[in-house]
Amino acid sequence: MLASQPPAHLFVDTSGSCEGLFALLGRALEYGAKSLLVLAADANNFTPVQLDARLQALPIPVFGGIFPEIIADGQHLKRGSLVCALPIVAQVHHIDALSDPTVDYFTDAETLKARTPPGATLVTLVDGLSKRIAALLENLYEVFGDRYRYIGGGAGSLSFTQKPCLISNQGLRVDCAQITALSVPISLGIDHGWHKFAGPFFVTGAYDNTITALDYKPAFEVYRAVVEADSGKQFGTDNFFDLAKAYPFGLERLAGDVVVRDPLFHDGNKLVCVGEVPPNHIVYILKGEADSLLEASRRCAQRTQTDAPPLIGLLFDCISRTLFLEARFIEEVNNIHQALPSGLPLVGGLSLGEIADAGNTCLEFFNKTAVLGILSSEEQGT
Structure with missing residues (x-):
C-alpha cells in the first residue's frame, strides 16, 4: 500500500x-x-x-x-x-x-x-x-x-x-x-568528472585514512613530484590543499571506474585523506577541468x-x-x-x-x- x-x-x-x-x-x-x-x-x-x-x-x-x-x-x-x-x-x-x-x-x-x-x-x-x-x-x-x-x-x-x-x-x-x-x-x-592523469601506483603502505608509501617510496614524495611537475607550483608550509584540490587520488575498482579520495594534508611524508585508503590497492592521481x-x-x-x-x-x-x-x-x-x-x-x-x-x-x-x-x-x- x-x-x-x-x-x-x-x-x-x-x-x-x-x-x-x-x-x-x-x-x-x-x-x-x-x-x-x-x-x-x-x-x-x-x-x-x-x-x-x-x-x-x-x-x-x-x-x-x-x-x-x-x-x-x-x-x-x-x-x-x-x-x-x-x-x-x-x-x-x-x-x-x-x-x-x-x-x-x-x-x-x-x-x-x-x-x-x-x-x-x-x-x-x-x-x-x-x-x-x-x-x-x-x-x-x-x-x-x-x-x-x-x-x-x-x-x-x-x-x-x-x-x-x-x-x-x-x-x-x-x-x-x-x-x-x-x-x-x-x-x-x-x-564526478575526474579522469586518470598519473599512475597506476601501488599502495605499499597505508592505515585508516593515511597513505604512507606508494611503490615502496614515501607517499608525499611521489605525490609532490607529480603535482609540482604538472602545476608548475611548489608545496609550501600552508598551501597543500590549494594545490591538492586539483589532484585527487582515484581508487581502482573492478569495473574500471575510480572512486575519488581527497588528500587533506601531509604529515611529513604521509598523506592524510578523507576516508580510508586500503593497502595493497591500485591508485591513480586524477585531474579534472571545470567543464x-x-x-x-x-x-x-x-x-x-x-x-x-x-x-x-x-x-x-x-x-x-x-x-x-x-x-x-x-x-x-x-x-x-x-x-x-x-x-x-x-x-x-x-x-x-x-x-x-x-x-x-x-x-x-x-x-x-x-x-x-x-x-x-x-x-x-x-
Missing part, C-alpha cells in the same frame, strides 16, 4: 544565529512536520552548549548535520541554517565510536536492521573526520544489502578539527554515524529523473568541488536545481565525502563527487 504525501516544506535562515535556527524549528513544528531534517553551515560556530537543550526538547525526530557549507533551495550558503519539514516519520539511529579500531560495526548494523522497515531509504550521515568510515559502510551494506537505498555524506569542518557535527534529538554528536530510515523510495544520480566537472553535474541530475511524485531533492556535493570550481560552482548548483521538477525543494550539504550505492555492489564513500537523490512522496506501507 502506498500513501502519497505532500512535498517537504523548507524554512531557511541566512543569519547563522542560534535564534534564527530556533525560529525555523518553531515554524516547522507549527507547520505540522512529522520529522525534521536540519542542515547548518560550519561558519555558524554552533556548539552543544548552544543547541543541545533545544534539540532534546523537540517532540518529533530530527536528523542532519553541520557542513562546511549548505544548499538551501538552490542557494549556496556559507553561513546559515535550513529546516526541512517532512510529512513522514523518520527513524533515527546512531552508531558510535567511528574511529575506534576495536569496535565491531557488524553487530551494531544487525541490531539496527531489526528495527528498520524493509526497503527503506537510509540517509547515512557520518562525522567526515572519523577514521573508520569505510569499515562502517562495509558492515552496513553487508547486513542491509541492495534491498535498501542509501544517500548521505560526511559532516564536519574545513578546519579539519573534529568537533560535534551531527544533529539529533540527543543534541550535537561527534565521531559517529547517523542512519535515518525513511519509508519512501529514492532515485539516485552519482558522477568536465560541470558536465558531470548535468549527468548526475539527468539520472535522477523519475515518474514518482517527488518529496524533496537531496544533494551531497563535495566541498572540494566548490573550492575547485570557485565562481563557477553556482553553475553546478543551477545544473542540478533546474533539472528538478518545478517547485521541488533542493537541499544539501557541501560535504567531507559522499555516500551512496553506486550499483548494487557495495556502499561507497566518495570524495569530490556529486550525489543527488530525489525522494518520492509515496510512502511505502506494509
Whole structure:
C-alpha cells in the first residue's frame, strides 16, 4: 500500500544565529512536520552548549548535520541554517565510536536492521573526520544489502578539527554515524568528472585514512613530484590543499571506474585523506577541468529523473568541488536545481565525502563527487 504525501516544506535562515535556527524549528513544528531534517553551515560556530537543550526538547525526530557549507533551495550558503519539514516519520539511529579500531560495526548494523522497515531509504550521515568510515559502510551494506537505498555524506569542518557535527534529538554528536530510515523510495544520480592523469601506483603502505608509501617510496614524495611537475607550483608550509584540490587520488575498482579520495594534508611524508585508503590497492592521481566537472553535474541530475511524485531533492556535493570550481560552482548548483521538477525543494550539504550505492555492489564513500537523490512522496506501507 502506498500513501502519497505532500512535498517537504523548507524554512531557511541566512543569519547563522542560534535564534534564527530556533525560529525555523518553531515554524516547522507549527507547520505540522512529522520529522525534521536540519542542515547548518560550519561558519555558524554552533556548539552543544548552544543547541543541545533545544534539540532534546523537540517532540518529533530530527536528523542532519553541520557542513562546511549548505544548499538551501538552490542557494549556496556559507553561513546559515535550513529546516526541512517532512510529512513522514523518520527513524533515527546512531552508531558510535567511528574511529575506534576495536569496535565491531557488524553487530551494531544487525541490531539496527531489526528495527528498520524493509526497503527503506537510509540517509547515512557520518562525522567526515572519523577514521573508520569505510569499515562502517562495509558492515552496513553487508547486513542491509541492495534491498535498501542509501544517500548521505560526511559532516564536519574545513578546519579539519573534529568537533560535534551531527544533529539529533540527543543534541550535537561527534565521531559517529547517523542512519535515518525513511519509508519512501529514492532515485539516485552519482558522477564526478575526474579522469586518470598519473599512475597506476601501488599502495605499499597505508592505515585508516593515511597513505604512507606508494611503490615502496614515501607517499608525499611521489605525490609532490607529480603535482609540482604538472602545476608548475611548489608545496609550501600552508598551501597543500590549494594545490591538492586539483589532484585527487582515484581508487581502482573492478569495473574500471575510480572512486575519488581527497588528500587533506601531509604529515611529513604521509598523506592524510578523507576516508580510508586500503593497502595493497591500485591508485591513480586524477585531474579534472571545470567543464568536465560541470558536465558531470548535468549527468548526475539527468539520472535522477523519475515518474514518482517527488518529496524533496537531496544533494551531497563535495566541498572540494566548490573550492575547485570557485565562481563557477553556482553553475553546478543551477545544473542540478533546474533539472528538478518545478517547485521541488533542493537541499544539501557541501560535504567531507559522499555516500551512496553506486550499483548494487557495495556502499561507497566518495570524495569530490556529486550525489543527488530525489525522494518520492509515496510512502511505502506494509
